Amino acid sequence: MCQLYFRTETSRPILHYQTDLALPQTDRFAIIDDDDTLTKLDKRLQAVANRIRASTHADVGSDHGYLLRWLLSRRQIRRGIAIENKQQPFQHSQSVLAGYDVDVRLADGLHGLFDGEADSLSICGMGGRSIVRILSDLPDRVPQALVLQPNRDVDLVRSWGLRSGYHLIDECIADQNWSHQILQFRRATSTTDPAYKGLDQEAALIFGPLLLKRFEPTLALRLQDERAYLNQFDKLGPKSSKRLAAINRIL
Numbered sequence: 624m625c626q627l628y629f630r631t632e633t634s635r636p637i638l639h640y641q642t643d644l645a646l647p648q649t650d651r652f653a654i655i656d657d658d659d660t661l662t663k664l665d666k667r668l669q670a671v672a673n674r675i676r677a678s679t680h681a682d683v684g685s686d687h688g689y690l691l692r693w694l695l696s697r698r699q700i701r702r703g704i705a706i707e708n709k710q711q712p713f714q715h716s717q718s719v720l721a722g723y724d725v726d727v728r729l730a731d732g733l734h735g736l737f738d739g740e741a742d743s744l745s746i747c748g749m750g751g752r753s754i755v756r757i758l759s760d761l762p763d764r765v766p767q768a769l770v771l772q773p774n775r776d777v778d779l780v781r782s783w784g785l786r787s788g789y790h791l792i793d794e795c796i797a798d799q800n801w802s803h804q805i806l807q808f809r810r811a812t813s814t815t816d817p818a819y820k821g822l823d824q825e826a827a828l829i830f831g832p833l834l835l836k837r838f839e840p841t842l843a844l845r846l847q848d849e850r851a852y853l854n855q856f857d858k859l860g861p862k863s864s865k866r867l868a869a870i871n872r873i874l
C-alpha cells in the first residue's frame with residue numbers, strides 16, 4: 624500500500640490518498656547501495672540523531688531517508704514523517720524507508736505536516752535562509768523540539784530562535800570547520816534565552832552562545848585560523864567584516 628500526497632493551489636494543504644498502485648521507481652534509485660548507513664551514519668547525521676528522542680519525528684528535506692531509518696531502527700522515535708519537495712529525493716526516501724512506520728510526503732516544508740502531528744522536527748543540510756523560511760512560513764506547525772543543521776548563515780537560524788521563543792539547549796560542531804553546526808532548540812515560555820546571558824549577542828549569534836561558553840581548545844584554534852585568514856585581505860565584505868570584528872572581541 625502506497626500513500627500519495629498532493630497539494631492544492633490555494634491553501635497548500637496536503638491531501639492524503641492511499642492506493643495499491645506501486646509508485647514508479649527511477650533507474651537511479653532502483654539499486655541503492657546504502658547498507659552501511661544502517662550501521663553507521665556520517666559524523667554530521669550521527670550528531671543530529673544523538674539529539675532526537677520523540678514519539679513522532681518529522682524530517683524536512685529527508686532526501687536519502689537515512690536519518691529517519693536510523694532513528695526508527697533504533698527505536699529513538701516511534702513514528703516518522705519524511706517530507707521532500709522534489710520528486711527524486713521523495714522516491715529515494717520512499718524506497719529507503721519502505722517497511723518502517725513512516726509517512727513519506729511530497730510537500731514544501733511544513734505544508735507537509737498537520738498541526739500538532741509531530742512532537743519533534745529536524746531540518747538538515749540546507750542553508751540557514753531556507754530553514755528560516757520553512758519555519759516562518761507556518762509557525763503554528765513548528766513542534767516543540769527541533770534539531771537544525773544549517774550549512775551556512777547559521778546566525779539567521781539562531782536569530783529565528785530568539786525572536787520565535789525557541790531556546791537553544793545544545794549546539795555542537797560535527798566536523799573540522801564551521802559548516803556542520805548542529806543546533807538543538809526547545810519551545811520556551813520565557814522570552815529571554817538564558818544561553819545568551821552575559822555574552823556579546825552579535826558574536827554569540829555568529830559563533831554560538833553555548834559553543835562560546837564552553838570555549839573548547841578547538842574553538843579557540845578555529846577562531847585564530849579564521850582571524851589569520853581574514854586578516855590577509857585589504858578589503859572585506861560586510862559579512863566577513865562583522866565576523867572579524869566579532870572574533871577580535873572574543874579573543
Ligand SMILES: C[S@@+](CC[C@H](N)C(=O)[O-])C[C@H]1O[C@@H](n2cnc3c(N)ncnc32)[C@H](O)[C@@H]1O
Nearest residue numbers: 683684686706707708709712730731732747748
Ligand atoms: C542537501 S539535502 C540534505 C538531505 C538530508 N537532510 C541531510 O542532511 O543529509 C537537502 C534536501 O532538502 C530538500 N528540500 C529543500 N527545500 C525543501 C523544502 N522546502 N521542503 C522539503 N524539502 C526540501 C531537497 O530536495 C534535498 O533533498
